Amino acid sequence: MDTPKKATQMATPLSKFEDSPVFNYINSLSPIKPVKSLPVTQTFNSLNFSSPPSIFTSPHISAHKETRFLRRNNCLGLSKPEFSSENGNKICRNDGVANDASQLYDNSAELQENFDPRVSMEEVSVEASNDSKFAIELPQALKYDCGSPGCDSNPCNIESNCMTEMASTSVSVVQFVQEASENGASEADVRLQRTCQMEQKNEVTGCEWESLISDAADLLIFNLPNDSEDFKGLMQKSLDSGGRYASVTPRYINGQPIMEMIDPVGTDHQNGMEHQSTQPGETSILNDELDECFTGDPSENGVTAMGMSNPASCKPISNLHRGMLRRCLDFELVTRRKNADGSSNYGSSVILHSDEKFASEDKQLVPLKPGSDSPRCMVPGIGLHLNALAITPQENKNIGIESLSSVRQISLPGANASFHSPENCEDPHHEPLTSASTERDIVAVENGVLLAEDASQTSAYLAEEEYNQNSPKKKRRRMENAGENESCKRCNCKKSKCLKLYCECFAAGVYCIEPCSCQDCFNKPIHEDTVLATRKQIESRNPLAFAPKVIRSSDSLPEVGEDTSKTPASARHKRGCNCKKSSCLKKYCECYQGGVGCSINCRCEGCKNTFGRKDGSSSTDPEAEPEDEEMEMCEKSGVDKRFQKTEFLSNEEQNPGSALPTTPLRLSRPLVQLPFSTKCKPPRSLLSIGSSSGFFTGHNYGKPNILRSQPKFEKSLQTAPEDEMPEILRGNCTPCSGIKTSSPNSKRVSPPHTILGSSPSRRSGRKLILQSIPSFPSLTPKH
DNA sequence: GAGTTTGAAACT
DNA sequence: CAGTTTCAAACTC
Numbered sequence: 001m002d003t004p005k006k007a008t009q010m011a012t013p014l015s016k017f018e019d020s021p022v023f024n025y026i027n028s029l030s031p032i033k034p035v036k037s038l039p040v041t042q043t044f045n046s047l048n049f050s051s052p053p054s055i056f057t058s059p060h061i062s063a064h065k066e067t068r069f070l071r072r073n074n075c076l077g078l079s080k081p082e083f084s085s086e087n088g089n090k091i092c093r094n095d096g097v098a099n100d101a102s103q104l105y106d107n108s109a110e111l112q113e114n115f116d117p118r119v120s121m122e123e124v125s126v127e128a129s130n131d132s133k134f135a136i137e138l139p140q141a142l143k144y145d146c147g148s149p150g151c152d153s154n155p156c157n158i159e160s161n162c163m164t165e166m167a168s169t170s171v172s173v174v175q176f177v178q179e180a181s182e183n184g185a186s187e188a189d190v191r192l193q194r195t196c197q198m199e200q201k202n203e204v205t206g207c208e209w210e211s212l213i214s215d216a217a218d219l220l221i222f223n224l225p226n227d228s229e230d231f232k233g234l235m236q237k238s239l240d241s242g243g244r245y246a247s248v249t250p251r252y253i254n255g256q257p258i259m260e261m262i263d264p265v266g267t268d269h270q271n272g273m274e275h276q277s278t279q280p281g282e283t284s285i286l287n288d289e290l291d292e293c294f295t296g297d298p299s300e301n302g303v304t305a306m307g308m309s310n311p312a313s314c315k316p317i318s319n320l321h322r323g324m325l326r327r328c329l330d331f332e333l334v335t336r337r338k339n340a341d342g343s344s345n346y347g348s349s350v351i352l353h354s355d356e357k358f359a360s361e362d363k364q365l366v367p368l369k370p371g372s373d374s375p376r377c378m379v380p381g382i383g384l385h386l387n388a389l390a391i392t393p394q395e396n397k398n399i400g401i402e403s404l405s406s407v408r409q410i411s412l413p414g415a416n417a418s419f420h421s422p423e424n425c426e427d428p429h430h431e432p433l434t435s436a437s438t439e440r441d442i443v444a445v446e447n448g449v450l451l452a453e454d455a456s457q458t459s460a461y462l463a464e465e466e467y468n469q470n471s472p473k474k475k476r477r478r479m480e481n482a483g484e485n486e487s488c489k490r491c492n493c494k495k496s497k498c499l500k501l502y503c504e505c506f507a508a509g510v511y512c513i514e515p516c517s518c519q520d521c522f523n524k525p526i527h528e529d530t531v532l533a534t535r536k537q538i539e540s541r542n543p544l545a546f547a548p549k550v551i552r553s554s555d556s557l558p559e560v561g562e563d564t565s566k567t568p569a570s571a572r573h574k575r576g577c578n579c580k581k582s583s584c585l586k587k588y589c590e591c592y593q594g595g596v597g598c599s600i601n602c603r604c605e606g607c608k609n610t611f612g613r614k615d616g617s618s619s620t621d622p623e624a625e626p627e628d629e630e631m632e633m634c635e636k637s638g639v640d641k642r643f644q645k646t647e648f649l650s651n652e653e654q655n656p657g658s659a660l661p662t663t664p665l666r667l668s669r670p671l672v673q674l675p676f677s678t679k680c681k682p683p684r685s686l687l688s689i690g691s692s693s694g695f696f697t698g699h700n701y702g703k704p705n706i707l708r709s710q711p712k713f714e715k716s717l718q719t720a721p722e723d724e725m726p727e728i729l730r731g732n733c734t735p736c737s738g739i740k741t742s743s744p745n746s747k748r749v750s751p752p753h754t755i756l757g758s759s760p761s762r763r764s765g766r767k768l769i770l771q772s773i774p775s776f777p778s779l780t781p782k783h
Numbered sequence: 784g785a786g787t788t789t790g791a792a793a794c795t
Numbered sequence: 796c797a798g799t800t801t802c803a804a805a806c807t808c
Contacts, residue, residue, distance in 0.1 A: 502802045587805055588789045
């Protein structure tokens with residue numbers, strides 16, 4: 001039914017594409033048929049930055065990423081919307097929300113055009129296959145992505161539905177979805193199933209898919225708890241599809257693989273070999289992103305993906321999951337919490353969002369990678385937001401081991417970690433209570449919308465998480481300290497039961513995990529209620545209790561004028577310190593610890609804060625005082641400070657504006673994470689952040705990296721000559737700014753400084769995020 | 784690793 | 796709001 005239409009539609013678009021020089025170029029490049037499709041995709045891209053086109057658009061990695069994000073978001077949104085509402089249109093819209101695609105969706109004609117290219121792609125690849133496949137093909141492709149990991153027929157259907165929706169055929173899609181949900185007998189479904197089966201044969205596993213499949217109908221329904229799982233599946237699917245799309249297009253361009261990907265079934269026709277490679281690649285796309293984060297080399301992604309063989313397919317899937325998980329960590333945590341032990345429900349939906357955001361924004365998700373990094377570190381270090389990240393590592397491990405099936409587990413451990421699962425501590429990750437909660441809230445409340453809102457939001461969520469972590473300087477410290485070794489280590493509370501701000505974990509909004517040496521700890525998922533209640537109490541007393549302590553002076557702080565000059569980062573400690581003996585030259589001083597200069601708010605005595613004295617001497621003016629000592633301190637802390645500052649800044653950016661106690665975290669997280677994403681690589685503590693940061697682009701990268709590195713740097717710096725340190729610090733400043741900018745919503749949106757600082761635009765973005773995001777992670781998580 | 788120092792958080 | 800106590804991190808040895 002739809003297929004014929006599509007075919008017709010396709011024809012038009014194809015012609016257009018063919019006309020385009022790009023198309024011709026592509027054709028010339030790739031002997032494979034797909035070439036046509038490629039050009040088309042590109043054209044689409046140019047035409048619409050939106051998701052569908054983007055998916056196909058191979059062109060730029062970034063574009064892909066974006067597309068991924070968009071798509072993911074779309075998918076998510078779609079899935080949710082679909083579930084929530086049966087209207088395909090709505091779904092499309094939701095998808096479109098994140099991306100321009102929405103417009104496309106809105107306009108059937110546009111959609112068709114966009115789709116057409118895809119279809120054309122499919123056709124090309126599938127040509128042998130029936131026209132009807134076109135419509136199906138897209139879905140298949142999507143499925144492919146999802147399915148590659150191991151899709152079940154059902155999942156495929158779902159995916160296909162999503163894809164179709166995503167693609168364009170809102171109506172047809174809807175029908176498909178409905179059919180799938182209802183009967184799953186639609187032709188498209190059948191084909192999809194076939195494709196999925198094919199894929200399954202080729203690739204292995206799709207453990208999650210199984211669940212997804214089983215839940216396909218449910219997914220449509222999407223109920224909260226269980227939905228989470230479904231959501232995950234959906235999200236994953238969507239994500240996968242999205243990611244694949246993006247990746248696919250390029251691949252197509254590069255070679256047939258893409259085509260294959262698109263047409264699992266048809267692809268076989270073309271080249272089994274390619275298929276494998278492509279599939280892996282596709283699946284790997286997301287993985288690649290993740291991997292990129294891990295490896296830090298986006299460029300390699302493609303290679304890795306390609307390199308991945310069938311066996312890899314499984315891995316890729318796992319990777320995908322990782323990405324999903326990572327991104328979703330927070331959400332998962334939340335969901336897990338909700339579900340409590342019921343591991344079954346993941347906050348998948350939420351997670352997906354987060355993941356999507358991360359992935360989308362950053363393909364770099366690297367943060368995810370963090371997982372790859374040392375899981376431990378990730379978990380512990382990350383803290384909340386970070387936690388998620390931290391968790392991710394574990395997740396990654398789990399994922400790797402468990403594979404798709406493990407997804408739940410992974411998600412649980414990783415994302416939820418914080419939420420943890422049932423096992424409080426065991427969950428290694430603390431999870432950012434807040435983040436989890438926030439995620440949940442978001443998911444539950446905003447659902448598709450939030451998701452759709454986009455990566456930016458997701459980033460925001462992440463930022464929140466980060467915030468949580470960041471806000472607690474301590475966490476960073478831990479992270480840093482633990483950094484490499486102790487990453488896992490957290491608190492050592494003995495009397496506070498980890499339910500007071502004395503506890504870094506609690507203060508950070510994360511659950512205590514194994515690394516913690518706390519006694520009688522109640523800051524565990526098991527005691528979620530208690531934790532939340534306590535948090536509320538504390539917040540009731542001091543709404544900003546969980547807000548980041550360091551704020552960007554420029555933005556929120558009134559102090560700004562003064563401090564800005566003082567503090568390198570232009571960040572200040574909200575309350576200021578009361579140091580009397582440390583001269584604000586040790587970490588006892590929160591200002592120093594935070595890498596910010598002391599401000600008017602400080603009541604410190606004998607302030608020698610290298611970052612900026614209360615008097616006005618700026619950190620930049622270290623000479624003023626004991627430079628030597630300070631320098632050293634600075635260096636050590638300097639690095640940290642940088643991080644902290646950057647983080648703080650980001651936080652502040654988020655928070656400051658927020659200044660709102662509750663919300664801040666979320667914001668901060670996203671920001672922080674973004675920067676981190678770039679870091680992906682090594683920084684443990686930051687890992688989480690890094691993962692999030694992945695979104696950010698260049699600027700962010702630098703910052704994130706720095707942040708991550710901090711811990712290491714600190715150590716190294718400590719040992720290193722002072723001179724170097726100062727430089728670093730100096731460098732940090734810029735990085736920080738960059739980070740700031742990037743951090744908030746996502747790199748894209750904001751320009752660095754302006755955004756961070758006071759720039760309204762930035763705020764607006766953040767605000768949006770904040771709004772969408774539940775207030776503090778900690779509180780929300782539970783209920 | 785144990786003990787001390789420090790300053791924030793919590794309490795009054 | 797100020798003073799005191801409690802607490803855990805930071806620091807030192």
